[in-house]
Structures are given as C-alpha cells and as structure tokens.
Amino acid sequence: MNSGHKQLIQIALVALLLIGCVAVLLPFTGTLLFAIVICVTTLPIRNRLLTLCRGRSSLAALLVSILLLILLVAPMALLSGSLADGVELAIRYFKPLMEKGLPATPPEWLLRMPFVGPDVANYWQELIESREEMNALLRQVLDPTRRLALGAVALFAQGLLQLVLVIFFVFFIFRDAHLYVEALHTGSRMLAGDLGERMLALVEGTVTGVMAGIVGTAAAQTIVAMIGFIIAGVPGIIILTLATFFFSMIPVVGATLIWLGAAVWLYNEGQTGWAVFMVLWGMFGISSVDNFLKPVLISRSASLPLLLIVVGVFGGVLVFGFIGLFLGPTLLALGQVLVREWLAHADPDAPGSTSGSGEGGLR
Numbered sequence: 001m002n003s004g005h006k007q008l009i010q011i012a013l014v015a016l017l018l019i020g021c022v023a024v025l026l027p028f029t030g031t032l033l034f035a036i037v038i039c040v041t042t043l044p045i046r047n048r049l050l051t052l053c054r055g056r057s058s059l060a061a062l063l064v065s066i067l068l069l070i071l072l073v074a075p076m077a078l079l080s081g082s083l084a085d086g087v088e089l090a091i092r093y094f095k096p097l098m099e100k101g102l103p104a105t106p107p108e109w110l111l112r113m114p115f116v117g118p119d120v121a122n123y124w125q126e127l128i129e130s131r132e133e134m135n136a137l138l139r140q141v142l143d144p145t146r147r148l149a150l151g152a153v154a155l156f157a158q159g160l161l162q163l164v165l166v167i168f169f170v171f172f173i174f175r176d177a178h179l180y181v182e183a184l185h186t187g188s189r190m191l192a193g194d195l196g197e198r199m200l201a202l203v204e205g206t207v208t209g210v211m212a213g214i215v216g217t218a219a220a221q222t223i224v225a226m227i228g229f230i231i232a233g234v235p236g237i238i239i240l241t242l243a244t245f246f247f248s249m250i251p252v253v254g255a256t257l258i259w260l261g262a263a264v265w266l267y268n269e270g271q272t273g274w275a276v277f278m279v280l281w282g283m284f285g286i287s288s289v290d291n292f293l294k295p296v297l298i299s300r301s302a303s304l305p306l307l308l309i310v311v312g313v314f315g316g317v318l319v320f321g322f323i324g325l326f327l328g329p330t331l332l333a334l335g336q337v338l339v340r341e342w343l344a345h346a347d348p349d350a351p352g353s354t355s356g357s358g359e360g361g362l363r
Helices: 004-041 045-053 059-102 117-129 131-175 177-232 235-248 252-269 272-299 307-347
Strands: none
Touching: 004 045, 004 131, 004 177, 004 307, 045 059, 059 131, 059 177, 059 235, 131 177, 131 252, 131 307, 177 252, 177 272, 177 307, 235 252, 252 272
16 A cells, blocks of 8 residues: 555544544534633633632632532523423413303403503403404414413523533533643644734633623613512512523513513503503613613624624524523624634725734633
8 A cells, every 4th residue: 555545544534533523522512612602701710719729720610610500500490490380370371261261351450451441342342252263362372472481491491401511511621721721822823823812812802792791781681670670569579580681681672571571560460650660660771771781891892783693692592592692692793803803914904903902812
C-alpha cells in the first residue's frame, strides 16, 4: 500500500470519527450551548467562589451548581406544578358545561360589563336555546385553549429537565474552566491571530450583555409586577411573580398575559377599581420596563433590534425548547456582532465598525 492510499484511509478514519462525535453530541447541542452561555455569564461569580474556596475548583463548581438549582430549577418546578394543577382545575370547571350546558343566567360580572353587557346577555340566551350551537362554540374555544395550556405545561416540564442537564454540564465545565479557557485562547490565536483574540472578547461581551438584558429585564418586570399584585391584593403572589419572571422573557406579550389575567380576576370579583389599577400598572409600569430597560442593557454590548429578539425567542423555543428563550436571542446577537466585526476587519472604513471594541476577555 503506497503512501497516498494510506493518507486517504487516515483522512477517512478521521472524518468518520468526527461524524461519530457530532452524532453523539447532536442531541445535547442546545443544552451544551446554554451551559456555555451560563458559564460565560457567571464566570465572575465562579472566580470569586474559587478564591473563597482557596483554589478548589470542584468545590467552587459545586457551589455555583447549587446556586443555579436554587435560583432556576426550584422556581421552575414550583411553576410547572402550579400550571399542571391550573389546567386540571380548568378542565374540571368546563367539563360540566359541555355535558349540562350553560347556566340559565349569565354571571353577574358579564352583565355589569359596560356597552357589551346587554348584548352578551342576549347571546347567552340564544346559546341556551340552541344546544348544538353552544356545544360547537364551546369546542371551538376550549379545544385550542386546552391544547395551548397543555403545551405550556409540557414546555415547562421539558425546560425543567433541560435546566437540570444544563447545570450538570455547568459543573464539569466550571471544574475544568482553566483548561477550556486556555484551549480557546490558543485555538483563536492559531486560527486568526489578533482577530481571533478580539472575536473571543466580543463573544464574551455579547453573551454577557444579551443575557443581562434578558434576565435583568425579566427581574425588573417581576419586581414591578409583584409590587402591583401586593397593592391590588391579588392572591397567589408567589406563583404570579414566578410566572411573570419566566413569561417576561417572551417579548411583547409575555408579562401581559399575567397582569391582564390578574386584572380579569379582580373584575370578576367585583373589584372594578383595582382591576383598572392593575391594567394601568401593567401598561405603564410592567410593560414600560421591557420597552426601555431591555434595549439599554442589550445595547451595551450588541445593538440587537426588537425583530431579532422576537425571532430569536420564538425560533429558539422551536429549535431548543424552553432554553431557547435565552439561547435564541443570544445566538442571533452573537452572529450579528461577529458578522459586523468581520466586515469591519475586511473594510476598516465601513460604517458601524466595531474594531477595537470588546475589551476584556475570558480569564
């Protein structure tokens, strides 16, 4: 066998090995990427714990993992259980309507609704007289709602499992972080020299900035929402606060679902004034935080348009599941920054050049 054939066999074996590695890692792509994002974002915390632990990396990684379990997994488990219970209660409530039909008189809060109250009462009577039309309307409304609710419960349950796996990866990445950081710097210098080092610094800054924008905005909205719930006297403040935090990461409509639901409950209980307060608090308090704070936080590292945030969130959820809420916008922001840096390096006179930005880097 000559040297040419031997070289082809070696290349084929290496290619097969790489394909096998990719096939093994492919199911864990999303969780591994998100674990890396969390590690980059929380690296300063890990370094401080490493100092407190006198250089014992395993202990520092364990403490970070326990902290993430308390801050992410425990609230997620509580919220998933509450959502499942809520769906079950809703099914129990609406099932008699399908079997026995609507009550003879509409609820009092429907009759009190301004402008539309009398029309709703008349349509209620028509539905009672036409059992088939009523059942068709109930099925048309309830079936998509039930599927949406069950889908939300499944998404949160999937997210709970994904977060546990992510934290498992975080422990091992943080335990050997010095090896990975050294390999990244060496690889970036070998591939692109100074440009590779600058790209690596941009990656760190962008990932940290986008995560700070998403999580920081959600935390701020949660605090504002909790204050409103306490003032209005809405029950289940803990569950509503946790739901606000996770749903706030969905742009435009996320937190609105929570505070609007609270306002509807208040109106249904006859507390019209507090319901109006909750709507105003949600519109000008909770939602305004998302409109103003998130662009400020994200623009510190990457000027990410709202369109990319929305596409990143929903596209990330479709591809990666629950962790796509965080991972989708982060990946799009990172891609945008890297493309801009590459274009600026190819043409230094191009507008929007980011060369020279992204100071710092992984330590």
